[in-house]
Amino acid sequence: MPIRPILRYPHPALKTICAPVTAFDSSLAELADDLLATMRAAPGVGITAAHIGVLSRVTVLELDKTDGVRLYVNPEITWFSQETMNHAEGSVSMPGATDEVKRPRAIRFRYQDAEGIVHEEAAEGFHAICIQHEVDQLDGIFYATVS
Template sequence: MAIRRILTIDNAADLAVLKRVSEPVEGPVTDELRTLMDDMLETMYDAPGIGLAAVQIGELRRVIVMDLADKPDVAEDAEDADRKNPRCFVNPEILWTSEETAPYEEGCLSIPEYFDEVQRPARARIRYLDYDGKSVEEEVEGLYAVCIQHEMDHLNGVLFIDHLSRLKRERAVAKVKKVARMAA
């Protein structure tokens, strides 16, 4: 496994890649694809984050990894809160979303140090291939629904700040650029 560089919006070349639509994975889940997912998980944990789309490391493939195990509203009980529960999604699709929406303060590894509230459908039905290539269909809600929709947006070239007003988007970009300059 390897930690990969996460593309960020303060770099014009990175932003151009982040705005592209990812291609479906053709054929079965292979060892090469599992290596990509392992690298993505290691990168996500190192960042640290709770979700990562392949495009965020420059791979224009419809692959997402996620781990919500340490989040209190997702963990089954307090004992589960420290355990890792990595999930992998190959060619994920949103089949249905609820009319009911819910606000959630989102952040993004490609937009470091910026958080803002986004309204998204409160529930969704999704279908994907898992790490082993098994087809899964399930209904999601809460943080799981927010995170999968956020990561699915990445696969379609959409950033969470694209759901905000123009003014808030401009502020987000300015803040990320300022943080990058200060870190350099």
């Protein structure tokens, strides 16, 4: 579980749309472990594979220690609420910088786990904000360009 170097904004990889994951194997599990170690060392609550220069649709979240680690492979948002909220967002690729971003308060999304099994979930509040933030980054959209 090595800590990998984090790309700094405005590195071109952070503006690149990440490719879907098609192989659910030990290399994906290793990437997930590396992302978690790197995110915790940053520190942060979320990280994408693009942050470490791997252009695959993989993100890890750890919103708090009691909720645990969440791995999302190939996440896609399928529904956004009309109700919005503002939140100060930051990135492990831009330490110390934040920007106020307005996003939908609730979402529904689909993703795969480490074995490739498809899941659908709903999220609201901080969890919804984090999913939207990370999916944007997997799509090459850095949070500073959203608001």
